[in-house]
Amino acid sequence: MERFLIQASTYAGSIDGVIMLIALLVGFWFLLAEGIFFWLIWKFRARPGEKSQYLTGKEKHVKRWITIPHALVLLCDVFIIIASVRVWYDVKQQLPEADSTIRVIGQQWAWTFQHPGIDNELDTDDDIYTVGDLHVEVEKTYHFQLQSRDVLHSFSVPVFRLKQDAIPGRSITGWFQATETGDHDVQCAEICGIGHGIMAARIHIEDAQTHAQWIADASAATTP
Ligand SMILES: [Cu+2]
Known part of the structure; x- marks a missing residue:
């Protein structure tokens, strides 16, 4: 096809x-x-x-x-x-067992991504926060917890064919597993205000080595 x-x-x-x-x-x-x-x-x-x-x-x-x-x-x-x-x-x-869990937070008008750090546990001291850049490892199953700080947004990753609404007051869990490396668009797919059209982000799908290196570099940059 x-x-x-x-x-x-x-x-x-x-x-x-x-x-x-x-x-x-x-x-x-x-x-x-x-x-x-x-x-x-x-x-x-x-x-x-x-x-x-x-x-x-x-x-x-x-x-x-x-x-x-x-x-x-x-x-x-x-x-x-x-x-x-x-x-x-x-x-x-269904929700296949996760190798890793991330948090995705929508707000007017940007995406914040909370990645687990070296310990692979979310909500610990070494979490890595980014705005507009989501880093994941290829062929690993991820759970995402999708949240909104203000209005309805929709987390859309076209290359994954993934789209999930974000609803204020709720944390919505979903999953994905990337099958090939590359950098692709993340969009907001729900009209969420005047800046909706510029609420773009990128997903970086990395091989295991590159991803481990990114976590190490990001941790070194944020750890006091
Ligand atoms: Cu939005």
Whole structure:
């Protein structure tokens, strides 16, 4: 499948799969319905000497044009629902064991990231706080605790196909696992005020050695 944006998380491919399934099914019915529509316009066009039929809409041979496609479209919906629920369960309902936990805090208009330091424990003295730069290690499972200091925000990492609303007063836990190294965009995907559009950040997906080095450097810089 042609990829428009790289897939850098374990579940990115399955989310793209659902979107592709919906696009194909909806696309098929759209083209078919429009095709039949224009064919009927052409077939029943006005012609000299031909009288138009009077249809109440209740005739069996007319109603079939509604009931049969209706049933088939509902069947397609069932396929979409089954595929979506399976992906939703994997991404949102289950929580694989974490190698590391980070905290993501949205506010007007920046993202603050709280990383565990060398001890890999959150809320200890060696935590590393950054604004606008999230550092993670590739192929490690992360839990994130998503919070907001003011209004609704939405933590969006397009290459992960991850999007989760941040709600003031709540701490929402989710997970991801990056599959390849690289630097990518983090966005806010919920209109949160005049600075919403500039609420961009970066995620740095690093190999184990680079990530360990970053933690060491950041700890040395912040530890008195
Ligand atoms: Cu925001």
